[in-house]
Amino acid sequence: MHLQKVTQLKAILDVLQLAEKLKFELRHSWLSNGRQESVAEHTWRMSLMAVLLEPLLEHPVDMVKLLKMIIIHDLVEAEAGDVSVLDQIRNPEIKKIKIENEKRAILKIRDMLSTSIGQEVYDLFYEFEEKQTYEAKVANAIDKLEVQLQHNHAELITWEDIEYELSFVIAKHVEFDETITLLKDLIEKQAADKMEQAGRNVDEIRKRSETLFK
Structure with missing residues (x-):
């Protein structure tokens, strides 16, 4: 039993070494x-x-x-790298490549752990991706909201043009829960206020968003 546990702990250390890459794997978002x-x-x-x-x-x-799912959902990016949503919008083929790379990554992580925890990590990753359970819906909504919140904190100079329209497309991800919908409204208002302060026409941006992301 002692040797088995040591073997399992060594596997965990290997995954933690892989996960350390997430500390320097950069996202599209910028900080304040x-x-x-x-x-x-x-x-x-x-x-x-x-x-x-x-x-x-x-x-x-x-x-x-919920916390396990949140912590695990981007673990594959330690192996597959982060792919910007903007790049996926511009080129749908990139999304297909991303999905395949992440499939290979989660299989590798499951096999590295090789015990029941490996299967649990694998199952939680796909539960998050499939968005069917309440926990998965909450996790996915928080994922989208945190991204927009971070954009709100960053200088507008870091925003790409399409990110103005993307500020108003989160509703479909939060409608299952009133609390999360109210939070979305507050975060969306932050974005709108930021745009207005910069002289942007928010009504026009909303209309473009409705056209681009039906």
Whole structure:
């Protein structure tokens, strides 16, 4: 039993070494101090959001599962790298490549762990991707909201043109829960206020968003 546990712990250390890449794997988002955000930082604030929102959610949530799902959902990017949503919008083929790379990555991670925890990590990754359970819906909504919140914190000079329209497309990801919908409204208003302060016509941007992302 002792040797078996040591073997399992060594496998965990190997995955943690792989996961360390998430501390320097950069995302498209920028921070308020002008530095680019890492994947690990995004995951950390998603986790904090889940903890803070949990008492306000409409339905009971399995917090252990929710936090595990959040922590695991971008683990594949330590192997496959982060791919910007903007790149996927511009070139749908990139999304297909991303999905295949992430499939290989989660299989590798499952096999590295090779015990029941490996299968659990694998299953949680796909539960998040499939968005069917309440926990998966909450995790996915928080994922989208944290991204927009980070954009709101960053200088507009870091925004690409399409990100103005993307500020108004989160509704379909949050409509299952009133609390998360209200949070979306507040984050969306932050974005709109930021645009207005910069002299942007928010009504026109909303209309373009409705046309581009029906």
